[in-house]
Structures are given as C-alpha cells and as structure tokens.
Amino acid sequence: MTKDVFQILKRCSADFVQINFSNVHSSKVLFEQQKLKDFSKVFSSHVSASVWIGKKHGVAVANVFSEKLLKKAIKIAKASEDLEFFYGLPQPKKALPIKGLYDGEKTEEEILNSAESMIIDLKKKETMPEAVLEYSTFDHRVVNSLGVDLTEKESLFNVSAECLIKDKTPVSHTDSYSSRKIPPNSEINCFSARVLEETRELRNPLRLTKIPETVILEQRALSQLLDSAFLSNLNGLNVLKKRSIFADKLGEKLFSEDFSLKDSGILEGGIESRSFDGEGVPCQENSLIEKGVLKKFIYDYNTAKHLHKNSTGNSTGRGIGFNNILISKGRGIEEDGALVIKDVIGAHTCNEITTSFSVKSLGALLIDKGERKPIKDVMINGKMVEILNNITGVGKDIRNVGNIYLPKIAFKGIRVNNL
Amino acid sequence: MIDIDFLRREIEKLRVDYWDCRYSETHHSGITLWNKELKQIGEGDSSGIGIRILNGNGWGFAASTRTDKKSLREIIKQSYRISMLLKKGNEKINMNNIKSVKTKKQIRGKRDIRKMDLEDKKDFLLEQSYELKGSIKSVYLRYLDRRERKMFISPLSEIYQETDSVFLTGGVSAFESGKSEEKVFRVAKLGGFENLKQIQGKLDNAILNSKKFLRATSIKGGKYDVVLSGELTGLFVHEALGHASEADAVLKGASCLKGLLGKKLAGSSVSILDDPTQDNFKGWGSYYYDDEGIKARKNYIIKKGILNSHLHSIETSKKLGMPLTGNARAENSLHRPIVRMSNTYVEKGCESFEEMVERIKEGYFLKGFKGGETNPADGGFQFGAADAYYIRRGRIVGPVRGGGIGGNTLELLKRIMLIENKYSEDSPGFCGKDGQSVYTGGRNPAVLVKGATIV
Numbered sequence A: 001m002t003k004d005v006f007q008i009l010k011r012c013s014a015d016f017v018q019i020n021f022s023n024v025h026s027s028k029v030l031f032e033q034q035k036l037k038d039f040s041k042v043f044s045s046h047v048s049a050s051v052w053i054g055k056k057h058g059v060a061v062a063n064v065f066s067e068k069l070l071k072k073a074i075k076i077a078k079a080s081e082d083l084e085f086f087y088g089l090p091q092p093k094k095a096l097p098i099k100g101l102y103d104g105e106k107t108e109e110e111i112l113n114s115a116e117s118m119i120i121d122l123k124k125k126e127t128m129p130e131a132v133l134e135y136s137t138f139d140h141r142v143v144n145s146l147g148v149d150l151t152e153k154e155s156l157f158n159v160s161a162e163c164l165i166k167d168k169t170p171v172s173h174t175d176s177y178s179s180r181k182i183p184p185n186s187e188i189n190c191f192s193a194r195v196l197e198e199t200r201e202l203r204n205p206l207r208l209t210k211i212p213e214t215v216i217l218e219q220r221a222l223s224q225l226l227d228s229a230f231l232s233n234l235n236g237l238n239v240l241k242k243r244s245i246f247a248d249k250l251g252e253k254l255f256s257e258d259f260s261l262k263d264s265g266i267l268e269g270g271i272e273s274r275s276f277d278g279e280g281v282p283c284q285e286n287s288l289i290e291k292g293v294l295k296k297f298i299y300d301y302n303t304a305k306h307l308h309k310n311s312t313g314n315s316t317g318r319g320i321g322f323n324n325i326l327i328s329k330g331r332g333i334e335e336d337g338a339l340v341i342k343d344v345i346g347a348h349t350c351n352e353i354t355t356s357f358s359v360k361s362l363g364a365l366l367i368d369k370g371e372r373k374p375i376k377d378v379m380i381n382g383k384m385v386e387i388l389n390n391i392t393g394v395g396k397d398i399r400n401v402g403n404i405y406l407p408k409i410a411f412k413g414i415r416v417n418n419l
Numbered sequence B: 001m002i003d004i005d006f007l008r009r010e011i012e013k014l015r016v017d018y019w020d021c022r023y024s025e026t027h028h029s030g031i032t033l034w035n036k037e038l039k040q041i042g043e044g045d046s047s048g049i050g051i052r053i054l055n056g057n058g059w060g061f062a063a064s065t066r067t068d069k070k071s072l073r074e075i076i077k078q079s080y081r082i083s084m085l086l087k088k089g090n091e092k093i094n095m096n097n098i099k100s101v102k103t104k105k106q107i108r109g110k111r112d113i114r115k116m117d118l119e120d121k122k123d124f125l126l127e128q129s130y131e132l133k134g135s136i137k138s139v140y141l142r143y144l145d146r147r148e149r150k151m152f153i154s155p156l157s158e159i160y161q162e163t164d165s166v167f168l169t170g171g172v173s174a175f176e177s178g179k180s181e182e183k184v185f186r187v188a189k190l191g192g193f194e195n196l197k198q199i200q201g202k203l204d205n206a207i208l209n210s211k212k213f214l215r216a217t218s219i220k221g222g223k224y225d226v227v228l229s230g231e232l233t234g235l236f237v238h239e240a241l242g243h244a245s246e247a248d249a250v251l252k253g254a255s256c257l258k259g260l261l262g263k264k265l266a267g268s269s270v271s272i273l274d275d276p277t278q279d280n281f282k283g284w285g286s287y288y289y290d291d292e293g294i295k296a297r298k299n300y301i302i303k304k305g306i307l308n309s310h311l312h313s314i315e316t317s318k319k320l321g322m323p324l325t326g327n328a329r330a331e332n333s334l335h336r337p338i339v340r341m342s343n344t345y346v347e348k349g350c351e352s353f354e355e356m357v358e359r360i361k362e363g364y365f366l367k368g369f370k371g372g373e374t375n376p377a378d379g380g381f382q383f384g385a386a387d388a389y390y391i392r393r394g395r396i397v398g399p400v401r402g403g404g405i406g407g408n409t410l411e412l413l414k415r416i417m418l419i420e421n422k423y424s425e426d427s428p429g430f431c432g433k434d435g436q437s438v439y440t441g442g443r444n445p446a447v448l449v450k451g452a453t454i455v
Helices: A004-013 A067-079 A107-114 A185-202 A218-228 A235-238 A301-306 B004-012 B069-086 B117-129 B199-214 B231-246 B247-251 B314-320 B353-358 B408-414
Strands: A016-032 A036-051 A056-062 A126-144 A149-163 A171-179 A214-217 A261-264 A285-290 A324-327 A339-341 A354-363 A362-368 A371-375 A379-382 A391-394 A399-401 A404-406 A409-412 A415-417 B018-034 B037-055 B060-062 B102-107 B136-153 B158-176 B179-190 B222-228 B272-274 B299-303 B342-348 B364-369 B372-375 B378-384 B387-392 B393-400 B404-408 B416-419 B431-435 B437-440 B447-454
Touching: A004 A016, A004 A067, A004 A126, A016 A107, A036 A067, A036 A107, A036 B037, A036 B069, A067 B037, A067 B117, A107 A391, A126 A185, A126 A214, A126 A354, A149 A185, A171 A185, A171 A399, A214 A218, A218 A354, A218 A399, A218 A404, A261 B179, A354 B378, A379 A399, A399 B437, B004 B018, B004 B069, B037 B069, B037 B117, B060 B069, B117 B136, B136 B199, B158 B199, B199 B393, B199 B437, B222 B231, B222 B353, B231 B247, B231 B272, B231 B299, B231 B342, B231 B364, B231 B378, B231 B408, B231 B431, B247 B314, B247 B378, B404 B408, B408 B416, B416 B431
Parallel strands: A036 B060, A056 B037, A214 A339, A324 A404, B102 B158, B222 B364
Antiparallel strands: A016 A036, A016 A126, A036 A056, A126 A149, A149 A171, A214 A409, A261 A285, A261 A324, A339 A362, A354 A379, A362 A371, A379 A415, A391 A409, A399 A404, B018 B037, B018 B136, B037 B060, B136 B158, B158 B179, B222 B447, B272 B299, B272 B342, B364 B387, B372 B378, B378 B404, B387 B393, B404 B447, B416 B447, B431 B437
C-alpha cells in the first residue's frame, strides 16, 4: 500500500500532495430504562486528498484512495483561486510514540460485559432513561509528497448516562466520561452511580432569594463556556485574521495569576493526544497562558510560517484545532455562600469574539453553611475575559470533559438572575 | 452498487425473522467564501451499507463503507451475532403487516448538480454583491450541495430514492465602538441550484440588520407578550414539542408528553403537524419513504389543542400498539434508523401579523433563530432569536439587541393565543440526535404568546 501511494504521488502533476487516511471500527451499546436496547458495529474508512498547484488548493474526499481521487483534487485546485499564503508542506520528522492511546480490539462479548456494568440499583421514582457505551479504534495515516509517512493506532472509550427522578417537579441530570482505555467494570459502575447521586442532590429545588457574590463553575459548565466563548481567541489563524480579541496582547497579563492553560498533544492517554498532527508535524506541549500572562497561540505549518513562528503541532489536516486543553489545578475553593453551577444550556449562543455569554444553568446548588441546597435554574451572564481575571479560587481536582482537563473554578463578577 | 441477489441469498441462509438492508451513495460539493476570498472548495463521494437483522425481539445492526462480497458476508455475520446476543426470552416482534413496496422516486433540480462545474458554483457566490465598509467587517457565504442515492431492500421491498439538495448559509459581522453584531441567513431546498436565485435580497437584509442592531439598546428580560416569527415558531415546535413527541423518548421515559395522549395541551385553534410531504416533497425535511420502507404521511401531533399522536418507527409503533407514522430516519446507511421529525409546523390561523402586534401593549417581536437547546424529559427549553423588536401600544417601536425565549414546553403551548394566517419560508436545519444528523424543516405561521419569559 505504501509503495502504491508513493508511486501514484510520483505520477501526480501537483506541486504538493497530502493524503490523510483514517479507518474506524466502532461499537455502540444503548440501554433504555436499564434494558439493553441496541448494539451496533460500524466500520468506516475515509480518505482526504489535498493538492496544491502553485497557491491553488483542492481537496477531494472518498472512502478509498485512488488515482481518480487525486485527479479530482487537481481539477478542484484548478477551479480554485490563489490562497493568501502557502509555503509548502512540512518535511518528514520523527514523531515519538505517546503512551496509553490504544487499548486493542475488543470482542462483542467484552464490550457488552463492560456496558452491563452501567446498570445500577434505582429507588422508587428514579429512572435511567438512557445509558450509552461506545468503544472505537482508529488507524490514522498521513502521507505527503515530501516523504512524510506516519501511522498511529488509537482507541476511544465513552460512556454517558441520564438519570431522571419523577418528583412533582421532575429533575434530570446527564454526564459523560471518556478515556483512551476501557476502565474496569467497577469504575464504569461508579460513573453511573455518581450520575444518580448528583441527580438526587438536585431534587426539590428552591428559588434563589439572595444573589451570591461567588459563582463556582463545575467542570461541565466551565468547559462549555471555554469552548464556546474563549478558546477560539487562542487560534493562530484567528490572530492572523484579527478575529481574536488577543491579537496584539502577547506577553500581557490578562487573567488572574491562578489561571494557567496549556495545549498538549503529548499527554499520556490524553483524549486528543497523538504523536503527530494532521500534517505529520510531531505534537508537543504548548503553554498558552502562564499565571495569567498570554504566552503563545496555536498554529499549523503554514500559519506559523506566515507569522515567522514554528508549527505547534495543531493541524487537523484541514485547519487548526486544539489537542488537549490542560488548566492548572489550584489550592482549593472556599465554597460557603457560593452558587455552584454544574452544567449549562445554551452555550452555542455565546459570542466567541467578545467572549460574552448568557446561559441557563442545568443543575445549581447554593452552599449554605456546608449544606448543598438545590436551586431552581437561573440565568448566568458575563464575559469570559472579565471573569477569568476575577478568579477567587481554583479546585484541587482535575477531571476531563472530552479533551478539556480542568478543575472547578470560583469567580466573582458573574451576573445571576432568576428565570 | 451491491450485488442484491448475493445479499438476499446470504441473509436468507440464516433463517432470521426479518432483515433489511440500506445502501447509500452520496456525492457532495462545498465552497466557502470569506470576504469574497475563496476559503474552501472541495468535492467528495461516499458510500456504505447497513444491515439490520431481527431474531425474536433482538435487533442486530452492522455497517461498513466496504461493499465487496467478503465485507458483505462479514457485516451479515456481525449483525446476526448481535441480534442473537440481544434476543431475550421467547417474545417476538411481529413484522407481518409491513406492506411490500417496489418503487423508484426522485427529487431533482433542473440541472444535474454533479455535472455543474465547481467554477460556475463559485462564480455564482462571487457575483453576490456587498462592500466591506463602515461597521461591516466580514461577510461569509458557505455553499453545500448533495446528491444522495438510497436503496432499501427487505424480504418484501425494494425502494430506490434519489434526492438532490442545495444549502447556502451566509453571515455578516459588524463591529463598532466595542460592540459586535452577527446576522446569519440560510436558504436550503430539496432540488437543484435554481432554488438559490433569491439570496442577494437575504444578504442585503443581513447587512442592513447588522448595522441597525449594532446601535440598538439591549433587550430587558422578564415576562412579556410576544409575537414569535414563523422561523422561531418552527424552532419551538421542532425542538421543544417535536423531540418530546418522538416515541422512543416517550418509551424510555424521557418525554414530558408521556401519558398525555388525548389530553388538551393547547387552545382549540392550535394544531401541530409533522409532514414529510409538505410543499409537494420540496420541504427541506421531505422524503417519500422513511428508512424502514414506510410511506411518508402527514401526522397531527396536536389536533385542535389535543395531543393526538407520537412519531414512530416500526419498533415503537409495535411496542405502543399505535399506527405507523413513517418517521424512522438515518443520517446514512452507516447509522441505524431512529425516530426523527421531517417538516414540523403549526397549522396556520386567522390573524394577520399586524393584528397580532396590535394586541400587545408592551412586549417583543422575536424574529428568526440563533440556536436553541431543550430537555424533552422535563420540557425545559431556551432559544435565541436572531432579531428582536420592542412593541409598545400595538406598534413595533424599534430593534433591541440580544433576546430569546425560555421556559417549559407545556406552559408555552397553553399560552399560544393567536396564529397568523400565512406561512413563513421554510426553516431548514440539520437536526442532531444520537450522533446522527438529518435534514429537518417546516413552514410556520407567526404566533402570539401571552406572558412568555424573555431571556
């Protein structure tokens, strides 16, 4: 296959060629009301061929690689217009393997056995409408006309569960967990039990009578706001296009000293770790914000060249994307008197350029003399750039929500309104 | 294509209770322009096959992008093994009354979109005229088209459907004195390129509105009487009511409509439908047969204020003992069909838009939509409006920034007081559920809602 691809590339009339291959085997088990509902297995292969003729770029995609696919990409490039800049493709470099990314192929019985451990004991009025377990394995390969040819195997495990308690005012809570390896059954069972426990904590919510000064965003809420209203400003392409609020603020202290953020493609077992990025550049760790000071943006090969920087290993193959986002843990949070927001709904309405957000809570608790009192949903609003400069405490424990690894954080300056 | 006879022979050797197979081939192209600069241009082809096998009450499903004979044997084997793993006790799902269908259906445009030059499509986008001046800082246009050929095969049926679709979305961003405003529009139709002729007007409107709203004051939250435009009504009936009416949500206890069939949920003037045949099969969510081979039909979810029906797949209709509605859809053959909406809408009423505005002492007109989220289990929802206007003493006074509507589905249904006497344009969308995305739409009238929560 390797020989075939390079022979075809040699015959290709384009100046530069990059081919991204991926094969995915995925299994999904679905439980409804704790009864096994569906089990499916899917294999899919995907090939993306990118060619450059001068500064003209064309992309064609298909399920299998062929000379015809390259010809189509060339035809598209010819119909295209000059890119604003194009400096070529990266030269081959050795990419060091990352540990903990692959857990091997699993049989149907093994997957079903893991999935069955999501079942837990429920009391009257408690239900688990849906629980899903997914396990996928991936083969990635990047080839380019300068000789890059890298392959990697990965796996991804994900569980999600929704619990519903049918009180007069029903309460529901959903959570998910993902990792590279399938955890032991006892841990999967603990995950379901934790979702139920957190749902129980939200029963019989009361209306908030006094607006607290401090709001603690738990990991699900904070990760959504970071993703929808903040992170795009650290993307080098947005900086180049002046679509980033931080475009000319490198080196400035913009946030609280307690706030540090890294992008890492090399985190052992990280959800978005890989030894090389979509262009075949070895992944690395990039410190983007250190103790509140803006230090760096993320780049692919060509954006970096244009800004006289080096690629940070963040190409997705067709753009720039984050690997794992790591937010530093702190010394803990003084919770008494604070409002805890577990999750939010409506993060898609955030403005990623002004970083403003106005979202509804999904699960709120008021900490009153050590007691966690459930609160009816509230609206919270503010600007990420302002609240990240108003941090009053950072949690000691890190958990991942997808590729964002973070603690819970306490803020001042988030406006809270009853609905 | 696949060898159908080979497939039938291989599956029938296993003596299963029922099976079906979906094969799909898709050709698509896409172009993105940013400030008249070409950002992305590409084409793609994909194909795949998915096979469901039923043994007793156990459904197996396996799928692949490979369709050679060896791969077909492997998929059949996997699907069969899964069906045996899921089979519990002696209970059987009765598939006897599924009708046999042998047909070919097409929804096509005037010109074959696969044969149109990408350059012609690009030139059409470049011809749209605008200037980046003053507060207008960026304009993007994103175009997608698709031809999908689908084949459904079961022991009884062979259904071929071919559908062309075109989709165009644009966005205008304006900045001034630290404020920003983005206005987005979209045009999407089943059929050909000729459906995109009217986009210049929509682009002009987005530019005008982005400037106008930049200088507007912010909306004040609270309880108000509001008029929701047809597009926002469409978002409400899709997200808040439609998802809760999907019978799989009802069966797993995750719907606020569970146990309410036959109950009065809204005023007698309110009827809400899901209809894949809307606009003579040209609605964005239209189809002739669903992905279980069931003929598309108009279904009243709410009829004259009373909850009339849920939306069903074969499995949910059998479990609940209710009629088939033809609502099982899959993103493509690599996904299992699940209960989905098509075109969802409120039946038009008697009032003109102006008459509805005249009834409001103080409130808002919320127009278009900017995303939304809902929890079908408890009926909670929050939707953003693209544009909002302040209404005072029966007149629209002017634009206000931000704005959306939040609350509970069952509460809001009761608060619909008046319904406009005409339908808006289609509200095309890509509806996501269980990791699958399908086209959904619907043409809706504006409605007047009493005491809605503005967020």
